[in-house]
Amino acid sequence: MPAAHSLLHLAAPKSVAPTSTLSPAGAAHLRLLPSRRPQRLVTSCSSAHPDLAAFPNPNGLLVAEPAAAAPIDIDVATEAELRENGSRSTRRTKLVCTVGPATCGPSELEALAVGGMNVARLNMCHGDREWHQKVISSVRRLNEEKGYAVAVMMDTEGSEIHMGDLGGAPAAKAEDGEIWTFSVRSFEAPLPELTVHVNYEGFAEDVRVGDDLLVDGGMARFEVVEKLGPDVKCRCTDPGLLLPRANLTFWRDGSVVRAKNAMLPTITSKDWLDIDFGIAVGVDFIAVSFVKSAEVINHLKSYIAARSRGSDIAVIAKIESIDSLTNLEEIIRASDGAMVARGDLGAQIPLEQVPSIQQKIVKLCRQLNKPVIVASQLLESMIEYPIPTRAEVADVSEAVHQRADALMLSGESAMGRYPDKALIVLSSVSLRIERWWREEKHHEPLELEDVSSSFSDKISEEICISAAKMANKLEVDAVFVYTKGGHMASLLSRCRPDCPIFAFTNSTSVRRRLNLQWGLIPFRLTFSDDMESNLNRTFSLLKARGMIKSGDLVIALSDMLQSIQVMNVP
Ligand SMILES: Nc1ncnc2c1ncn2[C@@H]1O[C@H](COP(=O)(O)OP(=O)(O)O)[C@@H](O)[C@H]1O
Ligand SMILES: C=C(OP(=O)(O)O)C(=O)O
Numbered sequence: 219m220p221a222a223h224s225l226l227h228l229a230a231p232k233s234v235a236p237t238s239t240l241s242p243a244g245a246a247h248l249r250l251l252p253s254r255r256p257q258r259l260v261t262s263c264s265s266a267h268p269d270l271a272a273f274p275n276p277n278g279l280l281v282a283e284p285a286a287a288a289p290i291d292i293d294v295a296t297e298a299e300l301r302e303n304g305s306r307s308t309r310r311t312k313l314v315c316t317v318g319p320a321t322c323g324p325s326e327l328e329a330l331a332v333g334g335m336n337v338a339r340l341n342m343c344h345g346d347r348e349w350h351q352k353v354i355s356s357v358r359r360l361n362e363e364k365g366y367a368v369a370v371m372m373d374t375e376g377s378e379i380h381m382g383d384l385g386g387a388p389a390a391k392a393e394d395g396e397i398w399t400f401s402v403r404s405f406e407a408p409l410p411e412l413t414v415h416v417n418y419e420g421f422a423e424d425v426r427v428g429d430d431l432l433v434d435g436g437m438a439r440f441e442v443v444e445k446l447g448p449d450v451k452c453r454c455t456d457p458g459l460l461l462p463r464a465n466l467t468f469w470r471d472g473s474v475v476r477a478k479n480a481m482l483p484t485i486t487s488k489d490w491l492d493i494d495f496g497i498a499v500g501v502d503f504i505a506v507s508f509v510k511s512a513e514v515i516n517h518l519k520s521y522i523a524a525r526s527r528g529s530d531i532a533v534i535a536k537i538e539s540i541d542s543l544t545n546l547e548e549i550i551r552a553s554d555g556a557m558v559a560r561g562d563l564g565a566q567i568p569l570e571q572v573p574s575i576q577q578k579i580v581k582l583c584r585q586l587n588k589p590v591i592v593a594s595q596l597l598e599s600m601i602e603y604p605i606p607t608r609a610e611v612a613d614v615s616e617a618v619h620q621r622a623d624a625l626m627l628s629g630e631s632a633m634g635r636y637p638d639k640a641l642i643v644l645s646s647v648s649l650r651i652e653r654w655w656r657e658e659k660h661h662e663p664l665e666l667e668d669v670s671s672s673f674s675d676k677i678s679e680e681i682c683i684s685a686a687k688m689a690n691k692l693e694v695d696a697v698f699v700y701t702k703g704g705h706m707a708s709l710l711s712r713c714r715p716d717c718p719i720f721a722f723t724n725s726t727s728v729r730r731r732l733n734l735q736w737g738l739i740p741f742r743l744t745f746s747d748d749m750e751s752n753l754n755r756t757f758s759l760l761k762a763r764g765m766i767k768s769g770d771l772v773i774a775l776s777d778m779l780q781s782i783q784v785m786n787v788p
């Protein structure tokens with residue numbers, strides 16, 4: 219059995235990363251290679267990248283493109299993976315990491331990139347813009363200096379009801395029977411004892427005595443016992459830990475109460491400021507929290523189009539509320555992708571409904587050719603422990619098996635004790651399940667509905683479907699696609715072929731955006747309309763770096779020339 223089939227090698231390129239395997243019993247055995255850890259660039263979270271000191275740049279042009287463009291951009295982790303294991307063994311499922319205090323420093327970010335992070339997510343519920351700006355500049359520097367294509371996703375706060383930040387305390391413990399005050403008054407730190415601030419003005423008005431108040435979907439539970447003006451007295455009925463800015467929902471007669479804040483805009487005035495910031499610094503994705511309708515997505519997309527001067531920011535709809543479920547298809551059609559945001563979703567609908575809804579959303583996104591992220595609590599226990607539970611491994615496996623584009627870490631990478639290990643678990647489980655699925659020939663017949671709106675698009679779509687079928691039947695080593703805007707690459711990704719898709723694009727921002735999509739290995743390469751010279755150039759560049767070898771069987775497509783070529787690498 220070639221080395222390519224050992225997870226020890228697959229988990230991450232062996233020369234640069236922590237390596238891992240999952241034992242039969244499911245425990246992650248981790249071997250960190252300290253001497254080979256990525257070189258530290260800067261050690262503290264607080265040193266800003268000088269390039270961004272000038273934010274906001276009125277031209278919104280902080281999306282730095284490399285000054286002297288290399289012939290081809292590829293990161294060390296992917297290069298090592300291809301060189302050591304061959305293209306067929308690369309990971310197809312993409313990984314999104316929420317960046318927080320545990321991972322905001324340049325060296326921690328680099329460790330995540332080495333471990334396979336494809337997208338860095340910034341949750342605007344937490345931290346100030348200055349903090350986020352530093353993280354973005356660190357990610358950008360990593361991309362520029364090490365060839366990574368780590369995309370940045372900004373996730374809006376939205377108009378959810380949540381607690382305040384506990385006056386600076388990291389957490390507070392609510393014990394059974396204690397009477398807590400949830401108040402809309404603001405307090406100076408430190409807060410009075412057993413008191414939390416609630417961000418939504420109408421809270422005291424909307425709740426009723428007898429309602430159940432759930433913190434973070436049930437991590438702690440209270441019963442409303444008395445209302446005193448701005449203060450709501452609640453008795454703790456399920457003790458638990460209260461975390462800063464934890465989400466609050468209140469329930470009456472077995473269902474969640476859609477408070478008056480449901481009438482508030484999905485994108486608040488604070489969110490618009492964050493979005494302006496995101497446009498100015500050139501984030502790649504904006505994930506919109508608590509989307510209720512397609513309108514808000516259309517509105518945001520035209521807002522971005524009017525302000526971002528051609529640099530395309532993709533809009534991801536977070537499916538996490540009851541309203542988003544009723545308008546699911548039109549929301550996804552309007553968006554550039556979706557997130558199954560199981561955290562809040564599970565606080566709004568009965569938990570036992572979440573798995574079938576996840577499956578439905580993943581399927582629908584694939585039909586509509588929109589990348590989909592499965593998020594929240596995939597490895598929740600790893601916030602505290604170095605190994606996941608068996609149930610968590612099964613949950614990750616299920617999402618990989620559903621062929622979701624991406625899996626996301628939240629608290630595990632933002633503030634957990636083992637961010638790198640959590641990433642290794644996602645990566646190892648993805649590789650294992652993907653391989654199992656290929657070996658068992660589990661790929662379903664391609665019964666994808668038409669997504670194209672024009673005849674020319676329809677031709678591209680059919681070419682991709684045929685190319686993917688051929689790739690599976692001929693057992694090719696890779697499909698190469700030359701794509702300017704990325705559309706052809708995403709149509710190929712949608713077919714979920716057995717082999718990886720090498721996506722070549724002229725643009726560093728398209729390259730980053732493609733990094734969210736299943737099975738794509740995005741490269742930045744300057745190419746022409748002449749396919750023959752593109753291919754010869756690519757073959758020699760990739761061969762010289764050991765990423766492909768003579769005799770490899772390749773299918774090549776391009777969005778300039780609607781054709782399929784099959785050839786052996788010379
Ligand atoms: N930028 C940040 N600054 C501080 N803490 C953060 C940040 N991002 C995330 N966190 C922490 O990680 C936890 C999990 O992240 P996430 O799931 O994105 O947020 P939330 O719990 O608000 O839904 C948060 O509750 C918070 O404690
Ligand atoms: C991803 C989610 O959103 P957030 O972490 O912003 O609450 C979620 O609710 O699952």
Ligand SMILES: [K+]
Nearest residue numbers: 373374375507
């Ligand atoms: K958010």
Ligand SMILES: [Mg+2]
Nearest residue numbers: 538559561562
């Ligand atoms: Mg949420």
